[in-house]
Amino acid sequence: MSAASRLEAPQSMDDLLLFRISRILGVGGSLVIRLCEGRFGITRREWRIIALLHQGDSLLSSELALRAQLDRARTSRAIGSLVSKKLLTRESRPGDRRQAALSLTEKGRALYAELFPLVFAINQELLTVLASAEVTLHDSALDRLQARADAAVAATDLPHADRWRGGRAPRSLG
Numbered sequence: 466m467s468a469a470s471r472l473e474a475p476q477s478m479d480d481l482l483l484f485r486i487s488r489i490l491g492v493g494g495s496l497v498i499r500l501c502e503g504r505f506g507i508t509r510r511e512w513r514i515i516a517l518l519h520q521g522d523s524l525l526s527s528e529l530a531l532r533a534q535l536d537r538a539r540t541s542r543a544i545g546s547l548v549s550k551k552l553l554t555r556e557s558r559p560g561d562r563r564q565a566a567l568s569l570t571e572k573g574r575a576l577y578a579e580l581f582p583l584v585f586a587i588n589q590e591l592l593t594v595l596a597s598a599e600v601t602l603h604d605s606a607l608d609r610l611q612a613r614a615d616a617a618v619a620a621t622d623l624p625h626a627d628r629w630r631g632g633r634a635p636r637s638l639g
Contacts, residue, residue: 472485482610489591493587493588493591494509496587497509497512497584497587500580500583500584500587501580505576505579505580506550507547507550507552507576508543508546510533510535510539510540510543511543511546511547511552512580512584513533513535514529514533514540514543514544514547514553515547515552515553515569515573515576515577515580516577516581517529517532517533518553518567518568518569518573519569519574519577519581523566523567523568524566524567525558525564525565525566525567526540526541526544526555526564526565526567527564529544529567544567547573551570551572551573552569552570552572552573552576553567553568553569553570553573554567554568554569554570555567556568
């Protein structure tokens, strides 16, 4: 059975697009996690925040949570940890102390400058199994898949899980 037909007519969990992408991320991403935690002493969430702040310095924590696709509580914990590690600064906005602008420190920019090329190399190594035309095709396909996923989330009326209480949304077995 060809790879395309496995995606079009999945027979098991292993054939589902999201599961396959998750497995690639789990295996390939573990190398990034080992670098972050083992060599640099930061978590992958902290790395994501550092990378996002490098792209758009001086973001509000709410903007950062949205761009990082993390809930505000996880974002807040990661921000607190990065502030204590002196990798970023948090500056309260005049008139609203609940909102704070976040910026990388020199130490945070230096960490990014050292870590990004290593993460880039891991990504490039994964791409070596593809021809240049395949990389371009996959890049375009990933953009379209992301747009479709964003649209599907925007159009759904499914309930959110109640993670604050450690549970899941109720399910009717009917």
